[in-house]
Amino acid sequence: MNATPHLRTWLTLLRTPRFASVSLREQLAIHGGIDAVHAALLQRLAELPPDTRGWLERPDQRRLDADLAWLEHPCHRLLLCTDEDFPPQLETIAQPPIALFVAGDASLLLRPQLAIVGARAATLAGRTYAGAFAEDLGHAGFVITSGMAEGIDGAAHLAALDAGLPSVAVVGTGPDRVYPRQHHALARRLAAEGALVSEFPPGTPARVDHFPRRNRLISGLSLGTLVVEAGLQSGSLITARLAAEQGREVFALPGCIHNPLALGCHRLIRDGARLVETAAEIVEALAPAAVAMGRELAGRLDRSALPAPGATAFEADPSRQALFDALGYGPVAFEDLAGSTGKAVSDLTSELLMLELEGKVEALPGNRYQRLPGY
Template identity: 60%
Template sequence: MSETDTWRAWLMLLRTPGLGSGVLRQWLLAHDRRIETVLAHAPRRAAALGEEAVAWLAQPDEALLAADLAWLAEPGHRLLCCTEADFPPLLEAIPNPPAALFVSGDASLLLFPQVAIVGSRSATAAGLAQARSLARELAMAGFVVTSGMADGVDGAAHLGALDAGRPTVAVVGTGLDRVYPRKHLALAHRIAREGVLVSEFPLGTPPVAGHFPRRNRILSGLALGTLVVEADLESGSLITARLAGEQGREVFALPGSVHNPLSRGCHQLIRDGARLVETAAEVAEVLAPQARALGAELAARLHGEDGTPAPVQQGWSGDPEYGQLLAALGHAPATLDELAGRTGQSAAALSSMLLMLELEGVVGSLPGNRYQRLPG
C-alpha cells in the first residue's frame, strides 16, 4: 500500500462518525497497529457505531478526502499518528489519548518539555502582562510554552514565548484550516511558522463549544505542568488544571488580589493543592528534574536499533551519536535543519539529544530555533 493509501485510510477512519479515538486505538491493537487492516475490517464493525458510520465507510466523500490529502501534501503539514515513533510519549500516557494529531509547523517541538499556560479570556491588563512575562521567562529557561490560542491569557502566553525568539505550541479546538478567534489569524500564521499548531479535529471542524473541553486534555497532556494565570470560578482553564492533576502532572496557580474576581479560580486551585508560584523560576525549578527524565526517555525511545528502544543511559558522555552532534554543531550557531543535514539524523532524534545537552548546560538555544555550544 502506498503512503497516500495509508493516509487515506487514516483520514477515512478519523472522519468516521461515532468512531472515537479510544475505539480506533482498540482496533489498531487488535490488528498489529496496521491502519490498512483496521479499515478493511471497519465496515463489518460499523453497525455498532450507527447508520452514519455505515454510510460513510460504504461511500465516503471523495472530494473531502482529496482536500485532506492535498492539505497534507503542503509543506509543514502532517498527520502525526499514534503508531509513529515520534508521537509524544507524555500524550500517550494520558487517559483517552488521541489516535492522531493534525499538525502545522515543527512537529518535533511536541517532544520538548512543555509548560501549559492558561487563564481567563477576559484577563485584566495586569494578568495579560504577567502571562506574557512568565511565558517569556519560561521559554528562555528552555521550556516550550503551550496554550490554546484563545483570547486573553492564551494569546499573551504565545506572544511571550515568541517575544523571546522561541517557539510555542498552540492546541486548538477547530480544524487547522479554521482560526478561532478570528482576531488571532496573524498569530496563528506566526505560530505555524515559528512553532506548531496542533488539533485532534479534522479539517473543516468549526468552533463548537463542546470541542474546547475535549482539546484541553491534549493541552495539559503535552505539558509537564500547567500554570493558571487569572481565572474565575467558572473558567475553562480550571478544567485544564483539573485534567492536568488527573494526568499526574504538576498544577501551578498565580495568586492575586482578593478583590479581583479573576483571582478566585487560582485561589481555589491553591486551596485544592496546586502549587502557589510567583515567578517563572519557581515553575522551572519544580519541572527541571522531570524535563531531564523526559529527555532520557526520548533518547532511549528514538535511538534504539531496528525500532526497538535502547536502554536508558545515565548521561550522554561517551555516546558516539552525541559526539557526532557536537562535532557537527561546532562553535557557530546552527538550526535543527542544518544539523539534520550534517549528521543524517532525524529532526526528532536530534531534538531529544539537544534537549539533554541543553539541560546539562552544554548547548544553549537561541532565537530562530538555533543552537550553540556553550563555553566550558
Template identity: 50%
Template structure:
C-alpha cells in the same frame, strides 16, 4: 473502496470521517488490528464481528471522495502532518492520559510535541497585570528550555504565545477547530508565526468549526502534552480551571499565581491553591519543580531524533543514564513493582508512596524506558 491499496494516511482519514467512530473506538480498533490499514481492511472484511455501527460501515464502504481529496491535499503541503495512535511519533506524554485523541493534525514542526512543555492558561478578559505576568513567565520558561503550550485564545493564552516567540523560543497552540482554521480570527498572524516557529495542533479534522463542545476537549490535550499547567488569572467559572483539573487528573503538576482578594480574576487561582495546586511567585519555582522531568523528556527527544542525523543525540534510548539509581524512593517503587503488572493504587499500598508522587516517578521511568504503561492504568517493567 479498495481497502487493500490505500496508504496509511488515507485509511486514517477514512476512519475518522466515518460517523460514530470516536477516539476511544478508533484506538480500540488500532490496538485490535495493528494499524489503520489493517483496521479498515478488517472491518470491511468482517463487518458483522467488527463492532462498528451500520452508519459507519456505510461511510467506510463509500467514503466522501471530495472530503478525502481535500484532507489529503492539506496533508501534502509542507510541514503538514497527521500523527495517528499507531505511530511511533505519537507524543509519549499524551499517550498516558485517560482519554487520548486517536490522532493529531499538526501544522509546523511535529517533533516539538516531544519537547518539555509548560501550559500557560488563564482568563480571556485578563488585566494588564495578568498579561504582564504571562509574558514574563513565558519568556523565563522558554529561556530555560521549555516550550509554551496554550490554546490561542484572547488574553493570557495569546500573551504567552507571543512572548515565547518574541524571546526566540518555541510555542504550541492546541486548537478547538480544525488545524486549517483560526479562532479567534484576530489571531491569524499569531497562528502563522506559531506554525513557522512552533506547531499548531488539533485532534479535529480539517474544516471543523469552533463549536463550544470542542474547547473542553482541546483543554485535555493542552494539559496532556505538558509537564505542568500554570494558571494566571482565572474566575471560578473559567475554562482554565478545566485545564487545571484535567492536568491534576493526569498526574501532572498544577501551578497557580495568587492575586488580590478583591480581584475576581484571582479567585479561580485561589480555589486551585486550596485544592492543592502549587502557589508560585516566580518562574524559577516552576523550573525547579519540573527540571528533572524536562531533562528526561529532552533526552527522549534527542534519542528519537538521532536516527534522523542529529550528531549530538544519543544513538538509542538504552544509552540514557539512570539518574535515580541511588534514590531510595525509586528503589521502593521498583521493588514494589517487581515483575508484575500493577495499578497505581496497589503500587502505593506496597511502596508507601502517594499516588501523586508515583505518577511523576512512573512518568520519568517510562520516558527512560525502564517502565511501560499497560492498558487500564497498569504499569510493568520494560522488557528491554
C-alpha cells in the same frame, strides 16, 4: 506527505462518525494495522450505526481529497500514534488521541512543554504576567503551550514568539480554521515559528464540546500547567483539573482578593496547586521531570537519528561547544560558568537544561554542573 492509499484509509477512519479514538486504538491493537481495521469494519457493516455504516460505504471523496491536499504542504503533517515520534506523554492520559494534525514543527511536541492558561477577559496585569512568565520559561528551555484563546493564552504565545522562542497552540477546530477570528496573524506566526496542533481534521469548525477535549491535550503535552488569572467558572480550571488527574504539576499565580479573576487561582491553591511568584520556582519544580522525559525519549527514538556522542551536537553551534569546554571534567558552579562563558543567566540556564535532556550534563547540589562520563 505522499497521498498513499494507506493515508487515505487513516483519514477515512478518522472521519468516521461515532468511531472515537479509543475505539480505533482498540481495533488497531486487535487487527495490527489500519488497513486491517478498515477491512474488518467493512465485513460487519450491518452491525454498525446507520451514519457509521453510510460513511464507510460511501466516504466523501472530495473531503478526503481536501484533507490530502492540506497534508501536501511541506509543513503540514498527520502525526499518527503508530509513528515513532508521536509524543509519548499523550499515551498515558485518559482518552489519548489516535492522531494529530500539525501545522509547523512537529518535533516541538517532543520537547519539555509548560502550559500557560487563564482568563479570556484577562486584565492588563494578567496579560503582562503571562508574557513575562512565558518569556522566562521559554529561555529556560520550555516550549510554551496554550490554546490560542483571547487573553492569557494569546499573551503567552505572543511573548514567546516575540522573544524568538517557539510556541505550540492546541486548537479546538481543524488546523486550517482560526478561532477566535482576531487571531489570524497569531495563527500564521505559530505555524511558521512554532506549531498549531489539532486532533480535528481540516475544515472542522469551533464547537463548545471541542474545547474540553482540546484542554486535555494542552495539559497532557505539558509537564506542568500555570494558571495566571481565572474566574470560578473559567475553562482554565478544567485544564488545571485535567493536569492534576494526568499527574502533572499545577501552578497558580495569586492575586488581589478583590479581583474576581483571582478567585479561580486561589481555589486551585487551596486545592493543592503550587503558589508561584517567579518562573525560577517552576523551573526548579519541573527540571527533574524534564530530564526524565529527555532520557525516555532518547530510549524511544532511533539513536541513529541523534547526534554522535560528544561531537556533532556542538560542531554546528560554537556557543554550545564553548559551554561544553567550560564545563571541563569536574563540578563547576553556575556562577563560574556564567563568568567564563559571558552568557546571560537565562541563556545559560536554557543551554544547561538542554544538555541535561541530552544526557550529557548532570546538575549537582549547590547549583553546580558536570559532564557525564563519555562526553
